[in-house]
Amino acid sequence: MIDILTGxxxxxxxxxxxxxxxxxxxxxxxxxxxxNIGLEGLMVMGSFAGAxxxxxxxxxxxxxxxxxxxxxxxxxxxxxxxxxxxxxxxxKANQVISGTAINMIAGAITVFFARNITGSGNIRIQxxxxxxxxxxxxxxxLLGDMFxxxxxxxxxxxxxxxxxxxxxxxxxxxxxxxxxCGEHPQAAAAAGINVFLxxxxxxxxxxxxxxxxxxxILVTYSGEFNGSVAGLGFLAxxxxxxxxWKPLGILGATFFFGFASTIxxxxxxxxxxxxxxxxxxxxxxxxxxxxxxxxxxKSSQAPKAAGEPFDQGKR
Amino acid sequence: xxxxxxxxxxxALISVLLGLIAGGILMAFTGNNPVEGYIYLFKGGLMSxxxxxxxxxxxxxxxxxxxxxxxxxxxxxxNIGASGQMLMGGxxxxxxxxxxxLPKPVLLPIVLLAAIIGxxxxxxxxxxxxxxxxxxxxxxxxxxxxxxxxxxxxxxPSFFKGEYLETxxxxxxxxxxxxxxxxxxxxNGSYINLGIFLAILSIIVIAIILNRTVLGFQLKxxxxxxxxxxxxxxxxxxxxxxxxxxxxxxxxxxxxTFYLGYASNIQIxxxxxxGFDGIAVALLGxxxxxxxxxxxxxxxxLHSGKGFMNAMTSIPPxxxxxxxxxxxxxxxxxxxxxxxxxxxxxxxxxARKK
Numbered sequence: 001m002i003d004i005l006t007g008x009x010x011x012x013x014x015x016x017x018x019x020x021x022x023x024x025x026x027x028x029x030x031x032x033x034x035x036n037i038g039l040e041g042l043m044v045m046g047s048f049a050g051a052x053x054x055x056x057x058x059x060x061x062x063x064x065x066x067x068x069x070x071x072x073x074x075x076x077x078x079x080x081x082x083x084x085x086x087x088x089x090x091x092k093a094n095q096v097i098s099g100t101a102i103n104m105i106a107g108a109i110t111v112f113f114a115r116n117i118t119g120s121g122n123i124r125i126q127x128x129x130x131x132x133x134x135x136x137x138x139x140x141x142l143l144g145d146m147f148x149x150x151x152x153x154x155x156x157x158x159x160x161x162x163x164x165x166x167x168x169x170x171x172x173x174x175x176x177x178x179x180x181c182g183e184h185p186q187a188a189a190a191a192g193i194n195v196f197l198x199x200x201x202x203x204x205x206x207x208x209x210x211x212x213x214x215x216x217i218l219v220t221y222s223g224e225f226n227g228s229v230a231g232l233g234f235l236a237x238x239x240x241x242x243x244x245w246k247p248l249g250i251l252g253a254t255f256f257f258g259f260a261s262t263i264x265x266x267x268x269x270x271x272x273x274x275x276x277x278x279x280x281x282x283x284x285x286x287x288x289x290x291x292x293x294x295x296x297x298k299s300s301q302a303p304k305a306a307g308e309p310f311d312q313g314k315r
Numbered sequence: 316x317x318x319x320x321x322x323x324x325x326x327a328l329i330s331v332l333l334g335l336i337a338g339g340i341l342m343a344f345t346g347n348n349p350v351e352g353y354i355y356l357f358k359g360g361l362m363s364x365x366x367x368x369x370x371x372x373x374x375x376x377x378x379x380x381x382x383x384x385x386x387x388x389x390x391x392x393x394n395i396g397a398s399g400q401m402l403m404g405g406x407x408x409x410x411x412x413x414x415x416x417l418p419k420p421v422l423l424p425i426v427l428l429a430a431i432i433g434x435x436x437x438x439x440x441x442x443x444x445x446x447x448x449x450x451x452x453x454x455x456x457x458x459x460x461x462x463x464x465x466x467x468x469x470x471x472p473s474f475f476k477g478e479y480l481e482t483x484x485x486x487x488x489x490x491x492x493x494x495x496x497x498x499x500x501x502x503n504g505s506y507i508n509l510g511i512f513l514a515i516l517s518i519i520v521i522a523i524i525l526n527r528t529v530l531g532f533q534l535k536x537x538x539x540x541x542x543x544x545x546x547x548x549x550x551x552x553x554x555x556x557x558x559x560x561x562x563x564x565x566x567x568x569x570x571x572t573f574y575l576g577y578a579s580n581i582q583i584x585x586x587x588x589x590g591f592d593g594i595a596v597a598l599l600g601x602x603x604x605x606x607x608x609x610x611x612x613x614x615x616x617l618h619s620g621k622g623f624m625n626a627m628t629s630i631p632p633x634x635x636x637x638x639x640x641x642x643x644x645x646x647x648x649x650x651x652x653x654x655x656x657x658x659x660x661x662x663x664x665x666a667r668k669k
Binding site: 085294 | 341387393448449450451453454455457458459460461462464466469470473474573584586591593594598617631633634636639640641643644645646648649650651
């Protein structure tokens, strides 16, 4: 059983990481008071921008192209997310409708362009990211196999983003302002904070991080852009809620979901798990999120002003 | 004033126009002729009696999902779960259609009822969670979408596997299909089916419920202001649950018309896009049943014409979906359009005074 666990661990982590970084993006946005259900579309956009960049550059820069691709993905998704920011902050649009529009635009327009480029609507990249083992740490018994062997470098980058995000949200002036805008924007504005600006920055960050998420899926386990990220953006949203809008909660939730999904994917190959129908493991994250919502309904940590357009005149 | 009543119509028309312009720019940007593209797009949806039939068949599910979203919206609920409700309706209907061997007049009501129950159940759960625990219906319906997605993913290959493909169910028999010979013949072999009559019937029923019944009055009152509805003695929670169940049933029915009418089997691995297009239909149609009808038919043209356009030009068919998505964005940001219309109104008034 331990062998099975250590065997699937690297896959579970590979699946968790894009979810984690996207969910952190959602955290910034929602903590500032803008609900972002466009995460799915922002991931698709990231996956598309990454695939285009990498497939064009990989002949010249075999290793560098992957990292350039991830950066481009973040920037493109960040800019794309400004559409959502503009609608929901400046135009006081319904944030759910705007987010849905983001999802639909991303899903359609990327395939539209991909068809113009490749004819099929899919973009393959030749090279994925290589797995590396961390020297010394990989020799730790058990833990070395689980966490430090065959890891992607992106995993460590995302962990760094997680730590940095926690620091920014809780230990900096920007973080304090961000949280104030999500809890009580009128009070924040009265204290001299530019609510619009903070919210724009927060949505922009959510776009960048979701773009990273989409690109990481591409360079680690999918290897191809195909116009969808199979609902991972919505799963990231679920993780955000299940993690109760806190960085470490999100880490726990995404790992939990990543692990459950990986077990579901490999369950047929493992005798001990083959008896459990795959559906139970697949719907598990969504059911758990619904249950969490019910359990936390009295004490939800949701940002109080999430989803509400900021209106200066309202008290 | 009369012009204020027509406001939603103007907003919708301007959104559509902006969406079409954006689509044209995209066509030009990728080296195609937008005028030619649009001519083929609309020809593809309307040029023959068969294609008109296909357009109506495509519009059928959109009418129903649009009604579903619009109906919930009237009660102040955002039903983003039309896709999942449609899938469950389709799954229940297909399951019974494949399992029961009954004559068509007996089987059809059974499968339709199954679809309504399946979709209704998928609306009931978020409704109950909202009413009882104040769980936000947007999140709950998103979760229900993916639960439906994986349920179909599991159930279809396990119980109703197709002859050749693992990814779709067996084809349903003639006795469970909503297609009928006289209608197919009338439209020269198109996909059109009894679903269109169900959709129109639903529009009338929903319009009557909303505008002529106590229930509709109560639902709208809850949508306008929950607290005052409660103060007036209405059972807010019961109305929330009821609204979601009816919305879910409409989407479930959409599933039946799609999987047993437009198609003849159910596929795994996709959340039907009609569920999300339904949000656009409701939004553009200003949440009114007749607005939904007009919008759905327009989207039907875009969807059924895009294949023809793709065959005649090198424009990818996704332009249809892109245009719809951009239209939603413009409809969502209608504040801009409202400001623009206000300016025009002020300008006209100013001109009259002179």
